[in-house]
Amino acid sequence: xxxxxxxxxxxLSSLFHRQVFNLSSSAVYFPIRHHSPACSFHLLKLIKxxxxxxxxxxxPASGTPLIPVLADxxxxxxxxxxxxxxxxxxGRSACYYPLLSYSxxxxxxxxxARLGVPAMFIDLDYSPEARAExxxxxxxxxxxxxxxxxxFINRLCRKMNCRSFDELWEKLFEIEGQAATTEAFVQxxxxxxxxxxxxxxxxxxxxxxDLAREAYMRERIMQAASEYERVxxxxxxxxxxxxxxxxSLDMPVSERQQERSGEVIHRQLYPMVYTxxxxxxxxxxxxxxxxxxxxxxxxxxxLHNKAEPYNQTALALLSELMRKLRKGHEEVSTSDAIExxxxxQGLAGLRGKREGGVYELLDAALSSFVKGERxxxxxxxxxxxxxxxxxxxxxxxxPNSFTVPIVEDFKNRCSASxxxxxxxxxxxxxxxxYAKAEHRQLSQLLQCxxxxxxxxxxxxxxxxxxxxRHMNLVxxxxxxxxxxxxxxxxxxxxxxxGTIKEAAARKIGERMQELPDHxxxxxxxxxxxxxxxxxxxxxxxxxxxxxxxxxxxGNFLSLCQTLTVLNRLRQHGRxxxxxxxxxxxxxVAEAYNNAVDKLPGLxxxxxxxxxxxxxxxxxxxxxxxxxxxxxxxxxFRGHLSELLSDRRLSPQLEGVVIAILAGLGDRxxxxxxxxxxxxxxxxxxxxxxxxxxLQGMFAVARDAFLYDDLLLxxxxxxxxxxxxxxxxxxxxxxxxxxxxxxxxxxxxxxxxVAALHQAEPGELERPPIDEQTLVQAKALDEAIRKEFAAWRxx
Numbered sequence: 017x018x019x020x021x022x023x024x025x026x027x028l029s030s031l032f033h034r035q036v037f038n039l040s041s042s043a044v045y046f047p048i049r050h051h052s053p054a055c056s057f058h059l060l061k062l063i064k065x066x067x068x069x070x071x072x073x074x075x076p077a078s079g080t081p082l083i084p085v086l087a088d089x090x091x092x093x094x095x096x097x098x099x100x101x102x103x104x105x106x107g108r109s110a111c112y113y114p115l116l117s118y119s120x121x122x123x124x125x126x127x128x129a130r131l132g133v134p135a136m137f138i139d140l141d142y143s144p145e146a147r148a149e150x151x152x153x154x155x156x157x158x159x160x161x162x163x164x165x166x167x168f169i170n171r172l173c174r175k176m177n178c179r180s181f182d183e184l185w186e187k188l189f190e191i192e193g194q195a196a197t198t199e200a201f202v203q204x205x206x207x208x209x210x211x212x213x214x215x216x217x218x219x220x221x222x223x224x225x226d227l228a229r230e231a232y233m234r235e236r237i238m239q240a241a242s243e244y245e246r247v248x249x250x251x252x253x254x255x256x257x258x259x260x261x262x263x264s265l266d267m268p269v270s271e272r273q274q275e276r277s278g279e280v281i282h283r284q285l286y287p288m289v290y291t292x293x294x295x296x297x298x299x300x301x302x303x304x305x306x307x308x309x310x311x312x313x314x315x316x317x318x319l320h321n322k323a324e325p326y327n328q329t330a331l332a333l334l335s336e337l338m339r340k341l342r343k344g345h346e347e348v349s350t351s352d353a354i355e356x357x358x359x360x361q362g363l364a365g366l367r368g369k370r371e372g373g374v375y376e377l378l379d380a381a382l383s384s385f386v387k388g389e390r391x392x393x394x395x396x397x398x399x400x401x402x403x404x405x406x407x408x409x410x411x412x413x414x415p416n417s418f419t420v421p422i423v424e425d426f427k428n429r430c431s432a433s434x435x436x437x438x439x440x441x442x443x444x445x446x447x448x449x450y451a452k453a454e455h456r457q458l459s460q461l462l463q464c465x466x467x468x469x470x471x472x473x474x475x476x477x478x479x480x481x482x483x484x485r486h487m488n489l490v491x492x493x494x495x496x497x498x499x500x501x502x503x504x505x506x507x508x509x510x511x512x513x514g515t516i517k518e519a520a521a522r523k524i525g526e527r528m529q530e531l532p533d534h535x536x537x538x539x540x541x542x543x544x545x546x547x548x549x550x551x552x553x554x555x556x557x558x559x560x561x562x563x564x565x566x567x568x569x570g571n572f573l574s575l576c577q578t579l580t581v582l583n584r585l586r587q588h589g590r591x592x593x594x595x596x597x598x599x600x601x602x603x604v605a606e607a608y609n610n611a612v613d614k615l616p617g618l619x620x621x622x623x624x625x626x627x628x629x630x631x632x633x634x635x636x637x638x639x640x641x642x643x644x645x646x647x648x649x650x651x652f653r654g655h656l657s658e659l660l661s662d663r664r665l666s667p668q669l670e671g672v673v674i675a676i677l678a679g680l681g682d683r684x685x686x687x688x689x690x691x692x693x694x695x696x697x698x699x700x701x702x703x704x705x706x707x708x709x710l711q712g713m714f715a716v717a718r719d720a721f722l723y724d725d726l727l728l729x730x731x732x733x734x735x736x737x738x739x740x741x742x743x744x745x746x747x748x749x750x751x752x753x754x755x756x757x758x759x760x761x762x763x764x765x766x767x768x769v770a771a772l773h774q775a776e777p778g779e780l781e782r783p784p785i786d787e788q789t790l791v792q793a794k795a796l797d798e799a800i801r802k803e804f805a806a807w808r809x810x
Contacts, residue, residue: 024211024214025207028206028207028210028211028257029203029207031257031260032202032203032206032207035260036202036203036206036256036260037199037202037203037206039065039066042241042244042245042246042247043237043240043241043246043247043248043249044062044066044068044246044247044248044249045206045249045251045256045259045260046059046062046120046202046248046249046250046251047202047205047206047209047251047252047253047255047256048120048121048205048250048251048252048253049185049189049205049209049252049253049305050119050120050121050252050305051114051116051118051119051120051295051305051308051311052118052120052185052189052190052305053118053190053305053311053314053315053318054189054190054193054194054201055120055189055205056118056119056120056123056315057193057194057315057318058193058198058201058202059120059123059124059127059250060123060127061198062198062202062248063124063127063131063248065198066246066248067246068133068244068246068247068248069133069244069245069246069247070133070134070135070136070240070243070244070246070247070248071124071125071127071128071133071134071135071136071248071250072135072136072137072138072233072236072237072240072247072248072249072250073121073124073125073135073136073137073138073250073251074121074137074138074139074233074250074251074252074255075097075113075121075137075138075139076097076099076113076137076139076140076141076142076285077136077137077138077139077140077141077232077236078099078137078141078283078285079097079099079113079137079285080136080137081418082097082285082286082287082416082418083125083128083135083136083137084129085287085413085414085416085418086115086122086125086287087122087125087126087128087129087135088414088416089414090412090414090415091287091411091412091413091414092411092412093115093116093117093119093122093290093411094114094115094116094117094289094290094291094292094294094295094308094409094410094411095114095115095287095288095289095290095411095412095413096112096113096114096115096287096288096289096290096411096500097112097113097115097285097286097287097288098110098111098112098113098285098286098287098288098500098503098504098507099111099112099113099141099142099283099284099285100283100284100285100286100507100508101142101283101284110504110508111142112290112500112504114290114294114295115290116295116308116311116312117312117315118311118312118315120250121250124248124250136236136240138232138233138236138237138240138249139229139232139233139251140225140228140229140232140233141283142283166212166213166215166216167215168211168212168214168215169181169184169212172184176188177367179375182305182306183373183375185305186373186374186375187367187368187369187373188204188208189201189204189205189208190311190314190373191326191369191370191371191373192369192370194318194325194370195370205253206253206256206257208253209252209253209254209256209257210253210256210257212254213254213257213258221258226254226255226258227258229255230255230258230259233251233255233259234259237249237259285418286418286420286507287413287416287418288413288423288500288503288504288507289410289411289412289413289500289503290410290411290500291408291409291410291411291440291499291500292308292309292312292406292407292408292409292410292440293406293407293408293440293499294499294500294501295308296308296406306374307374307405307406308405308406308407309404309405309406309407309409310329310333310374310377310404310405311374312407312409313329313332313333314326314329317329324371325371326371326372326373327360327361327371327372330357330360330372330376330377331357333377333401333404333405334353334356334357334377334381335353336404337353337381337385337397337400337401337404338350338352338353340400340404341385341396341397341400344396344400346396346397348385348397352384352385353384355380355383355384356377356380356381356383356384356385357380359376359379359380359383359384360372360376360377360380363376363379363380364376374405377401378398378401381397381398381401382398385397385398386398408439408440408441409439409440410437410438410439410440410498410499410500412438420506420507420510421510421514421515422506422507422509422510422513422514422515422516422518422519423503423506423507423510425514425515425516426465426506426516429461429516430461430498433454433457433458433461435458435496436498437498438498440497440498440499441497442495442496442497443495443496443497444476444493444494444495445458445462445493445494445495445496446491446492446493446494447459447478447491447492447493447494448490448491449478449479449490449491449492449591450490450591451490456591457550459492459494459548460548460549460550461516462475462494462496463545463548463549463550464516464517464520464549464550465496465516467520467523467545467549468505468506468509468512468516468519468520468523469502469505469506469509471501471502471505472496472497472498472502472505473494473495473496474494474495474496475492475493475494476493476494476495477489477491477492477493478491478492478493479492479588479591481544481548481584482541482544484580484584487584487587487588509523512526517549517550517551520549520551521546521551521553521554524542524545524546524551524554524558525554525557527542528542528558528561533561533564533565533568534565534568534569534570535565535569535574536562536565536566536568536569536574536575536577536578536607537569537571537573537574537575537576537577537578537581538574538577539558539561539562539565539578540562540577540578540581540582541577541581542558543555543558543559543561543562543581543585544581544584544585546558547585547592548592559599562578562582562603563603563606565578566578566603566606566607566610567610569610570614571614572611572614572615572617572618572621572629572632573625573628573629573632575607575610575611575614576611576628576631576632576635576636578607579604579607579608579611579635579636580635582600582603582604582607583604583635583639585600586600586601586604601646602646604646605646605647608636608639608646608647609649609651611632611636612636612649612651612652612655613651613655615652615655615656615658615659616655616658616659618659618665618669619659619662619664619665619666619669620664623666623668626666626668626669629669630668630669630672630712630715633669633672633673633676633716634672634676634715634716636652637676637679637680637716640652640653640680641679641680653677653680653682656673656676656677656682657677657682659673660673660674660677666708667695667705667706667708667709667712668708668709668711668712669712670691670709670712671691671692671708671709671710671711671712671713671714671715672712672713672715672716673712674687674688674691674713675688675712675713675715675716675717675720676716678717678720679716679717685717685720685724688713688717688720689720689724689726689727689730691709692706692709692710692713692727692730693726693727693730695709696730696731696733696734697730697733700742703734703738703742704742704745704746706731706734706746707746707749707750707752707753708749710731710750710753711749711752711753711756714753714754714756714757715756718756718757718761721765722757722761722764722765725768728765728768728769728772729772732769732772763777
């Protein structure tokens with residue numbers, strides 16, 4: 017920090033008294049750190065003392081019309097401005113401008129509204145230049161990265177023995193700032209931020225966009241100063257020095273603005289809710305104070321002029337922590353809390369602080385509540401304390417004309433369905449699908465919401481329509497959680513419609529337009545999804561698309577996928593609100609016949625698709641075994657017989673086909689076993705394919721192995737005769753083949769294997785001896801032999 021000379025100090029001091037905090041001038045500058053209670057505390061004092069005619073705030077200029085909404089009495093923090101844009105290439109991105117009850121910007125808006133003076137944002141709008149960063153993470157307009165990571169801050173942290181920028185700020189400004197005069201406090205913030213800024217070159221500031229923003233803000237300030245007698249300017253401390261220095265951009269701001277605006281097709285700002293969790297810097301937010309709920313508690317005490325606000329906050333949180341830990345059956349005592357509170361005072365004294373802050377609270381909790389070494393097992397007190405420090409509050413935005421229809425529709429539907437979206441955290445909802453019509457409607461809402469915004473709700477249990485599992489269940493269990501990210505995603509989906517159902521219907525429609533018209537399987541899945549979401553009109557259109565696609569689809573797997581969905585709808589249509597439809601059975605039959613017609617080509621399909629083909633063949637076999645007239649034709653059996661005579665047919669598919677034909681009565685079980693024997697007793701290459709054949713056979717007819725001693729004997733012969741290397745290579749495939757058997761069936765097989773080797777079944781279930789034990793036993797045996805030999809006992 018060689019550049020911090022007495023001349024630098026004099027320059028900053030002169031600049032501060034002449035231009036920053038000259039209450040007799042037409043413009044006063046108030047440098048802040050975003051979301052700082054101490055800055056807000058002194059800002060209120062300054063506003064009362066200076067009595068500004070207008071308040072200018074660092075924030076996106078297009079958001080000025082939204083200030084009355086944000087300052088409305090019905091608005092409850094945390095809230096945010098949400099800015100979206102779309103560029104010429106169709107790229108979309110977004111940015112947040114969060115506000116907490118103790119954010120200086122929000123305090124200024126509220127105070128301006130109370131005093132009846134205008135307030136306006138003066139910063140550049142979110143620009144396309146920020147897109148690359150925003151694609152990586154949700155970006156804040158109030159980014160403090162340069163301030164927090166400057167060389168000056170890093171050296172000062174080391175000198176002050178502070179572990180982080182946040183700890184340093186709390187010590188110098190949040191705690192000590194209470195006792196300082198407003199002028200002294202503002203001068204300290206200005207000097208601190210100006211010295212941080214001096215660590216960066218003009219090229220770095222130009223590349224970061226800070227110079228462009230400051231030039232734009234400077235013009236807005238000059239314009240306001242020409243119209244108002246007293247102007248109060250509130251910006252991040254990093255920018256205050258830049259607003260007053262003589263440096264300017266290479267081109268006029270108006271031209272730069274034109275250059276930027278030419279790149280943007282569509283930009284919109286909305287007021288929206290935010291959460292404490294999202295506003296906490298420790299959760300990835302790029303600016304502001306961490307431990308949001310902690311500083312809100314401190315702020316409330318500052319507003320009411322409470323003595324020792326930090327000590328009172330620590331005491332309240334320790335009491336709440338004790339209650340939570342005891343409720344969770346953790347072993348904590350009152351003496352632990354007393355020790356922690358005492359340690360906070362002691363640490364504050366050692367660190368030269370007026371009161372113990374959040375870092376003393378964390379250190380004291382670690383020392384007093386965590387017994388022994390800190391591990392996952394002992395970390396519960398700190399985990400609970402972290403949740404208390406962050407909080408779970410979610411904001412409320414006052415009714416306004418800027419409301420996005422889809423967001424209002426979603427909130428109204430959630431309110432009518434008694435879904436909890438006014439607090440963060442996961443909530444659970446159990447739905448009785450068959451018994452209650454309102455539960456079926458709520459399931460449709462959750463399906464729509466999770467389709468548009470996948471992060472909102474997750475189905476934990478219940479019938480799984482996509483994979484056809486657990487279809488016997490009559491209840492669904494959903495978990496859901498609301499946040500500003502969910503609201504932001506809803507706003508993005510407002511392009512598709514003004515209601516949840518409209519947006520979901522249009523989004524499905526757009527997806528279908530991108531699909532080739534012969535992909536019947538994917539269209540059928542979309543049909544199922546539309547029905548789950550209660551989109552009956554969309555489902556009718558998709559039903560017709562499926563019918564048309566079936567006649568063009570030449571892919572066996574796609575046809576089986578379509579058949580699976582249509583058959584599922586036929587079986588469980590009542591739950592989806594489907595009325596009896598004579599066309600559906602005919603459509604199922606058509607999909608079945610089309611799939612059967614594609615059977616001869618299966619021998620040429622790559623083995624990677626064999627698992628899907630096996631499932632398709634099993635579905636066709638199940639339908640062929642039914643008594644329904646639609647599936648009683650000879651083509652299925654005939655094509656399967658043709659496949660068996662095709663030498664190109666893989667062993668795995670051969671096993672499936674022969675098992676299906678044996679089940680239909682067209683082939684005997686003896687032939688199925690004999691084909692397995694031909695692999696076992698064949699050439700070495702054929703023997704290696706035995707496991708593949710068994711995989712296919714067991715997929716359909718595992719009973720053949722359970723009750724046929726000949727097949728068991730053949731497999732035993734194979735294992736005995738195979739060279740060790742070949743057997744080891746075959747083990748993974750054999751294991752895969754036997755995964756078709758249930759645990760009870762596996763036990764039955766074990767009994768038969770034990771009988772084959774004249775052993776007790778329990779012997780096969782004993783765990784194998786590990787290699788280390790064998791080595792130790794061998795070494796012990798050798799030692800005993802040597803000892804016996806020494807004593808001539810052997």
